[in-house]
Amino acid sequence: MGSIASITPSKHFHLTPSNTPTNPFFKPIATPTPNQFNPKSRTPFRNLVIKAQNNPSPKPPLVVVGSANADIYVEIDRLPLQGETISAKTGQTLAGGKGANQAVCSGKLDYPTFFVGQVGEDAHGKLVVGALEDGGVGVDYLSVVSDAPTGHAVVMLQPDGQNSIIIVGGANMSCWPERLGEGGLEVVRNAGIVLLQREIPDFVNIQVAKEAHRSGVPVILDAGGADGPVPSELLNFVDILSPNETELARLTGLPTENFEQISKAVDKCHKLGVDKVLVKLGAKGSALFIKGKEPIKQPIISASKVLDTTGAGDTFTAAFAIALVEGKPERECMKFAAAAASLCVQVKGAIPSMPDRKSVLDLLQSV
Numbered sequence: 001m002g003s004i005a006s007i008t009p010s011k012h013f014h015l016t017p018s019n020t021p022t023n024p025f026f027k028p029i030a031t032p033t034p035n036q037f038n039p040k041s042r043t044p045f046r047n048l049v050i051k052a053q054n055n056p057s058p059k060p061p062l063v064v065v066g067s068a069n070a071d072i073y074v075e076i077d078r079l080p081l082q083g084e085t086i087s088a089k090t091g092q093t094l095a096g097g098k099g100a101n102q103a104v105c106s107g108k109l110d111y112p113t114f115f116v117g118q119v120g121e122d123a124h125g126k127l128v129v130g131a132l133e134d135g136g137v138g139v140d141y142l143s144v145v146s147d148a149p150t151g152h153a154v155v156m157l158q159p160d161g162q163n164s165i166i167i168v169g170g171a172n173m174s175c176w177p178e179r180l181g182e183g184g185l186e187v188v189r190n191a192g193i194v195l196l197q198r199e200i201p202d203f204v205n206i207q208v209a210k211e212a213h214r215s216g217v218p219v220i221l222d223a224g225g226a227d228g229p230v231p232s233e234l235l236n237f238v239d240i241l242s243p244n245e246t247e248l249a250r251l252t253g254l255p256t257e258n259f260e261q262i263s264k265a266v267d268k269c270h271k272l273g274v275d276k277v278l279v280k281l282g283a284k285g286s287a288l289f290i291k292g293k294e295p296i297k298q299p300i301i302s303a304s305k306v307l308d309t310t311g312a313g314d315t316f317t318a319a320f321a322i323a324l325v326e327g328k329p330e331r332e333c334m335k336f337a338a339a340a341a342s343l344c345v346q347v348k349g350a351i352p353s354m355p356d357r358k359s360v361l362d363l364l365q366s367v
């Protein structure tokens with residue numbers, strides 16, 4: 001497992017005056033204390049405003065609203081029996097969660113990024129906030145809640161390659177205000193693109209997607225994170241739905257073992273109201289289905305060594321979103337995303353494996 005300390009240092013962001021952090025995202029629930037963890041986060045506020053004034057055409061940020069987790073990895077010979085205590089061979093805790101992963105990927109690819117989400121008032125929260133900041137992500141709209149722990153997962157790695165995982169939803173799944181605060185909605189309205197996943201309550205995703213849609217901001221929903229059906233109220237406001245094969249099968253109740261089956265499952269998504277479906281196919285690459293058009297297929301960009309595919313999906317989604325908001329045609333967006341994901345699978349862990357922009361561009365030039 002790599003170390004999160006290897007991530008690039010914080011960058012400053014270009015904000016429009018309307019989304020400067022004067023409006024906290026959340027109405028107080030218990031005693032939220034945004035950014036209390038990292039004293040560094042207090043000084044950049046001034047820099048943010050100054051940058052915004054100096055830069056007449058700031059890039060509209062990528063905004064991720066989603067989950068942030070501490071992933072606690074333990075390497076064990078076997079699962080403990082009931083009532084038994086066993087020793088792990090080794091253990092490591094890394095920042096993760098689909099939302100935080102996608103935000104850090106975007107930050108590392110040097111695109112102005114904000115993460116909107118919740119952590120608890122605990123050490124795991126500090127770890128996650130640190131990883132986001134180290135990845136260059138703005139955490140001005142991240143909230144610290146006192147009534148729930150930071151979401152965490154215990155990942156039990158066993159010698160046969162099997163992983164047994166226990167997830168504590170914590171602040172990802174609880175303590176959200178019924179109606180999001182004006183500050184957070186404002187940053188969504190001013191975004192260039194919004195990324196959602198399914199590791200926070202649907203009602204939060206619905207509010208964000210509606211707000212983005214009303215402001216003409218495209219929304220990508222990564223289907224990962226929950227097994228249940230996606231509410232139609234959410235699908236109605238999503239521009240691109242991005243499942244992997246398994247998620248596509250689960251969402252549609254149809255098999256997705258070959259391209260023909262995948263196309264039929266995608267047709268069902270079109271009928272559910274989503275015109276664009278970006279399917280991630282692991283080592284088989286990816287395909288973008290746009291209603292009424294021929295699908296765009298993107299094979300993988302072959303990796304010299306495949307060490308760990310953790311985070312490949314999040315890297316792919318975030319990189320695709322950046323290329324899209326930068327105005328690249330869809331085919332190029334997919335190539336950029338495939339290159340970023342190819343670099344990701346060559347390094348252990350999720351966040352530590354996310355590439356910087358230069359590495360992606362260098363790889364694209366070499367293929």
Ligand SMILES: Nc1ncnc2c1ncn2[C@@H]1O[C@H](COP(=O)(O)OP(=O)(O)OP(=O)(O)O)[C@@H](O)[C@H]1O
Pocket residue numbers: 224243244280281282283284285286299300301302303306309310311312313314316337338341342345
């Ligand atoms: N072995 C590989 N070599 C190169 N690229 C790969 C490989 N496996 C996956 N990728 C790239 O990563 C992208 C996303 O991978 P995948 O389809 O496994 O996502 P996912 O199932 O959502 O992943 P995750 O486990 O992170 O949720 C693929 O579309 C492909 O471009």
Ligand SMILES: [K+]
Pocket residue numbers: 308309310311312344345346347348349350353
């Ligand atoms: K990886």
